[in-house]
Amino acid sequence: MTVPADNFDRDDPRAVRRAIRDGRFTGFTNQVARGYVQGNLVAVPAEHAAAFEAYCRANAAALPILGISAPGERTLPAIAEDIDLARDAGGYTVFRDGVPVETPRDARAVWRDDLVAFVLGCSFSFEAILQANGVRLRHLDENDVSAMYVTDRDTVPVGPFCGKLVVSMRALTPADAIRATLVSARYPQFHGPPVSLGLPADLGIADLAESYGGHGLTRLQPGELPVFWPCGATGQIAAREAQLPICITHHKAHMIVTDLPLPAGDI
Amino acid sequence: MTVPADNFDRDDPRAVRRAIRDGRFTGFTNQVARGYVQGNLVAVPAEHAAAFEAYCRANAAALPILGISAPGERTLPAIAEDIDLARDAGGYTVFRDGVPVETPRDARAVWRDDLVAFVLGCSFSFEAILQANGVRLRHLDENDVSAMYVTDRDTVPVGPFCGKLVVSMRALTPADAIRATLVSARYPQFHGPPVSLGLPADLGIADLAESYGGHGLTRLQPGELPVFWPCGATGQIAAREAQLPICITHHKAHMIVTDLPLPAGDI
Numbered sequence: 001m002t003v004p005a006d007n008f009d010r011d012d013p014r015a016v017r018r019a020i021r022d023g024r025f026t027g028f029t030n031q032v033a034r035g036y037v038q039g040n041l042v043a044v045p046a047e048h049a050a051a052f053e054a055y056c057r058a059n060a061a062a063l064p065i066l067g068i069s070a071p072g073e074r075t076l077p078a079i080a081e082d083i084d085l086a087r088d089a090g091g092y093t094v095f096r097d098g099v100p101v102e103t104p105r106d107a108r109a110v111w112r113d114d115l116v117a118f119v120l121g122c123s124f125s126f127e128a129i130l131q132a133n134g135v136r137l138r139h140l141d142e143n144d145v146s147a148m149y150v151t152d153r154d155t156v157p158v159g160p161f162c163g164k165l166v167v168s169m170r171a172l173t174p175a176d177a178i179r180a181t182l183v184s185a186r187y188p189q190f191h192g193p194p195v196s197l198g199l200p201a202d203l204g205i206a207d208l209a210e211s212y213g214g215h216g217l218t219r220l221q222p223g224e225l226p227v228f229w230p231c232g233a234t235g236q237i238a239a240r241e242a243q244l245p246i247c248i249t250h251h252k253a254h255m256i257v258t259d260l261p262l263p264a265g266d267i
Numbered sequence: 268m269t270v271p272a273d274n275f276d277r278d279d280p281r282a283v284r285r286a287i288r289d290g291r292f293t294g295f296t297n298q299v300a301r302g303y304v305q306g307n308l309v310a311v312p313a314e315h316a317a318a319f320e321a322y323c324r325a326n327a328a329a330l331p332i333l334g335i336s337a338p339g340e341r342t343l344p345a346i347a348e349d350i351d352l353a354r355d356a357g358g359y360t361v362f363r364d365g366v367p368v369e370t371p372r373d374a375r376a377v378w379r380d381d382l383v384a385f386v387l388g389c390s391f392s393f394e395a396i397l398q399a400n401g402v403r404l405r406h407l408d409e410n411d412v413s414a415m416y417v418t419d420r421d422t423v424p425v426g427p428f429c430g431k432l433v434v435s436m437r438a439l440t441p442a443d444a445i446r447a448t449l450v451s452a453r454y455p456q457f458h459g460p461p462v463s464l465g466l467p468a469d470l471g472i473a474d475l476a477e478s479y480g481g482h483g484l485t486r487l488q489p490g491e492l493p494v495f496w497p498c499g500a501t502g503q504i505a506a507r508e509a510q511l512p513i514c515i516t517h518h519k520a521h522m523i524v525t526d527l528p529l530p531a532g533d534i
Binding site for chain 1: 440441442444445448449452460461462463464465466468469490492
C-alpha cells in the first residue's frame with residue numbers, strides 16, 4: 001500500500017514538522033498548522049547573542065522574542081518539545097561574513113556548537129486571527145504569501161546590529177485595514193499594529209512589485225490599501241549588516257512551526 | 268472699566284456656554300472647552316422620539332446617545348446643570364417638513380413644548396484625546412474644523428428615519444492614522460474607530476473639496492491620508508428624510524458643550 005507523499009495532518013504542528021523534516025512538505029508554512037504560532041529563526045554565534053537579544057528588544061515591534069536556545073542547542077522545548085531548529089524550518093539561509101552563501105533544506109551540516117538560536121514572532125501567526133475576525137486576506141485565497149519590503153526606516157542599532165526595517169504587506173479594503181489594525185494591536189508578540197498603510201512612499205517603497213526575497217506576488221486591486229506590518233526579516237538584514245562569521249536564518253517563508261497554540265477565543 | 272468682548276475662560280464649559288448665550292463667542296466650538304464632551308443636537312416632536320431613539324441605537328457608531336431631554340424641556344442636567352438647549356449651541360438649523368427654513372443663533376422662539384432633544388456624541392470630543400496621544404490634527408493647527416461628507420452608505424432605517432451616513436474627515440499621516448484608529452476605538456461614545464480611510468471612493472466621495480455644509484477647508488497634503496469617522500450629522504440627514512413638521516438641530520460646528528469631563532488619563 002502506498003501512502004501519498006503529502007499525507008499528513010496539516011493542522012498538527014508536530015505532523016507538519018515531521019513532514020518538513022522528511023521532505024514530504026516543502027512549501028511555505030503560511031497555510032499549515034494555522035492554529036499555532038510560527039516564528040522567524042536567526043541563529044548567531046554565542047559571543048554576539050547578548051547584543052542581538054538587546055537589538056531585538058530595542059526593535060521589539062519587528063523582533064518580538066518567542067524563545068532563545070542554549071548555546072549549541074538545536075532544541076527549544078519552550079516552543080516545541082521535539083523540535084530540531086536545524087531541520088524543521090525546511091529552508092535555511094547561511095550567511096558568512098554577512099554574505100548569503102547557501103540555502104540548504106537541512107542546516108545540520110553547517111550548524112555550529114556555539115550558535116544561539118532566536119525564534120522571533122511572525123505575522124503568519126495573526127493571519128488566522130485576522131481571518132477569524134472577518135478580514136479577507138486575498139493573498140491567502142490566491143495561495144500566495146504576504147510580500148515583504150525593505151523600508152527606508154532605520155532600526156535602533158545595538159552593537160554590530162543595525163539596518164533598515166523590513167515590513168510585510170497585505171492588500172486590504174479600508175474597512176479590513178481598520179479591523180486588522182485593531183485586531184493585530186492586541187498581539188505585540190506577533191508584531192502588533194501596522195507601522196504604516198496606504199502610502200508606500202511613507203516607508204520609502206518605490207514599487208510594490210519589487211518585493212524583498214521575490215515572493216509575495218499579490219497585487220493591489222482597486223479599492224484596496226497596502227497595509228504594512230513590522231517583519232521579523234528585519235533580523236536577517238541586521239545579521240547581514242553585522243557581518244558575523246556565521247549566521248543561519250530560515251529561508252523565505254519557511255518558518256519555524258511551534259506547538260504554541262494561538263490565543264484562545266480569537267480563532 | 269471695559270471688559271474685552273471675548274474675555275471668558277475658554278477652558279471652562281460653563282463660561283463657554285454663557286459666552287455663547289451672550290453673543291460674546293460666536294465661533295465653532297472645536298477649540299473651546301477641550302477637556303469636556305461636546306455633542307450634536309437633534310430635537311424632534313415627542314411622537315417621533317421613540318423611533319428616533321431606536322434609529323440612533325441602530326446606527327450607534329454615527330449616533331451615540333449622550334442624553335435625551337424630557338418632552339418640552341430645554342434642560343438636560345445629566346450633561347450640564349445650567350444648560351439651555353435652545354440657546355447654548357449658539358447656532359441652530361430649523362427644519363420644517365424636512366426643509367431647512369432658518370438658522371437662528373437662538374432657537375427659543377421656535378422651540379415647541381413637545382420637542383424631545385437628543386444630544387449625540389461628537390468627534391470633537393476625541394480630538395483633544397488624539398492630540399494628547401501624539402496625533403497631529405493639522406486642521407486645528409490651521410484653525411479649521413474637520414470637513415464632513417455625505418457618503419453613499421445607507422444607515423439602518425427605523426420608522427420614518429433613514430438616509431445616508433455622514434462622516435467627518437481628518438488628514439493624517441499613516442502613522443497618525445494608525446494611532447488615531449487605535450485611540451478612537453476606545454471611545455464608542457464619540458463614534459469609536461474610523462469607518463474608512465485612504466480611499467474617498469470607498470465611501471462614494473467623489474471630491475474631498477466638496478464638503479457637507481461647506482466648512483472644513485483643510486486639504487490633503489502629500490504624505491497624508493483622509494481618515495473618515497461616522498458623524499452625528501447623520502442625524503440631521505435622517506431628520507430631513509423623515510420630513511418632520513419641525514426638527515431643530517445645531518448648526519454646522521456649533522455644538523452643545525457639556526460639563527462632562529473627557530475620560531481621565533487620556534488627556
